[in-house]
Amino acid sequence: MDHADYPVTPDGRYFVVRGRLWRTSDPALKPGAREALVRELMTARRDVGIARRHDDKAAEADARARVDAAKQGLGERGPVWWQDGAPDLNRHMARNTDYADWYAGVAGEPA
Template sequence: MRTPDGRYLVVRGRLWRATDPGLDPDERERLVHELMSARRAKAAAMRSGDADAREEARRRVDAAKVALGERGPVWWDDGEPDLTRRTARTTRYADWYAEVVGETAQEGATDTATGGAAGGGADGGTSGTRR
């Protein structure tokens, strides 16, 4: 789920900065491809125990995430701070998050009562649950 202003993704109650929506779609696609390639290279380096290759892959991951706007300077210009890694319920998104969690939990209870499956989101079915 995304915050109403689109700045963050919320995963298990934590805020993670979203990709800059102002990026050219082709550039975004290229950067995402580079990010995935760098992540695969890092995993391979870790499996092989190659510390130098791992560090190079980590640098590539970081560079791609900065270029995507997910790290480094924020991509918005209204002076709001970066809340990445903070729990949604301890930020200015607290009221919105409580409302969304309440609706999701209620829907999940309804689904279970009618025989439907609750959960099953992209994060393993934990979206909308409190921890």
């Protein structure tokens, strides 16, 4: 998914897809580390699909664990990458968070 296609919260912590917040990658990651993690994420996602098509539950579980590890490495899951104590709102509907007014303006919806 290219995050550039979706609105990003003013603080850069989330992008929004169909009204839902999704945590962005840690901006402090070095480019080489980010690229390696993204490659692993894409490979693992591909492997999930292959395992599902072959009805291989063990391979699917392994691939899903690799997806999770890559997403945690990117900072998209697990402990938050920011240090100010703000809560993790990953997967929350933007309209139900402190981002509601911002999102209403971006989405062209009433606040």
